[in-house]
Amino acid sequence: MKINFKNILTVLLLASAHCVSAQFLSASDTSENSVKRYRNIIGSNKVVVDFIEYSLVQKGLPRHLRNLALIESGFDRRQVSGAGAAGVWQFMTAHANQYGLSEQSRSDLYRSTKTAMISLTQLYKKYNNWVTVVAAYNCGEGNIAKAMDAAGSSQYHIFCKYLPAETINHVKKYLNACYATGELESVLSNYNSSRMNTVFFVNGGSKTDNDPLEQTDINAGFNLDIVADELKVDMDKLLSWNPGITEELQTKGESTLRLPTDLMPDFLLRKNKILSRSIKAGATANTK
Numbered sequence: 665m666k667i668n669f670k671n672i673l674t675v676l677l678l679a680s681a682h683c684v685s686a687q688f689l690s691a692s693d694t695s696e697n698s699v700k701r702y703r704n705i706i707g708s709n710k711v712v713v714d715f716i717e718y719s720l721v722q723k724g725l726p727r728h729l730r731n732l733a734l735i736e737s738g739f740d741r742r743q744v745s746g747a748g749a750a751g752v753w754q755f756m757t758a759h760a761n762q763y764g765l766s767e768q769s770r771s772d773l774y775r776s777t778k779t780a781m782i783s784l785t786q787l788y789k790k791y792n793n794w795v796t797v798v799a800a801y802n803c804g805e806g807n808i809a810k811a812m813d814a815a816g817s818s819q820y821h822i823f824c825k826y827l828p829a830e831t832i833n834h835v836k837k838y839l840n841a842c843y844a845t846g847e848l849e850s851v852l853s854n855y856n857s858s859r860m861n862t863v864f865f866v867n868g869g870s871k872t873d874n875d876p877l878e879q880t881d882i883n884a885g886f887n888l889d890i891v892a893d894e895l896k897v898d899m900d901k902l903l904s905w906n907p908g909i910t911e912e913l914q915t916k917g918e919s920t921l922r923l924p925t926d927l928m929p930d931f932l933l934r935k936n937k938i939l940s941r942s943i944k945a946g947a948t949a950n951t952k
Contacts (some may be wrong), residue, residue: 880923
């Protein structure tokens, strides 16, 4: 009997990833009071939440990022922290200026949200998981770099002990909020997917986040959820390779789809099937 050591390694690493999720990254407060508190804040700010979620979808970002504004300010655009952070997204002046947002505009819901979308997209391109993005949003990329260097690792559950206590607590709040909104599994899956890519690279894997991307043109007939399903990739991963693709498909009717070199042949082979499934899904949705 031939033993496939590569498959054994894969199973062990996957099991390890689930252990990491359970041991290091989980909701620290799943009490009824915690869940009720977060849900009440969301329900009491429906207009603001709807606008933020619409903005996220337009930029191809996951809806759970609305929880960042939830824990930052409780969706209160008049909120000003003791450190001087202001608005729904709690921008510090330096962070705001980095993206061309004036100090006065930090409390402007429309402008600050537009700026937050840009910031979050760029942070995700750099860190490739939303847990580290939330941490970086709170304490800055410089502190993340120092923590990674001190720990000798780019994995949040390893380097987080070198971060400010406030940032560690901030990430815990985010995970608690995502538990309350039923999105914690998605966040942890995204983190473990990113972690596994790093592990496979260390062990000689063929695919990393730095692999070159190939591109092809698609039109609005393609459903991105179905593209992700056919290629067996996480939706957040697909969107990280293609920031802004959702908005471009909706406004222009066409866009460039970027995929890693090893996935592009699979897409081209399945292109007609993906389009057919997308059209059927669209027809079904329209009849409801």
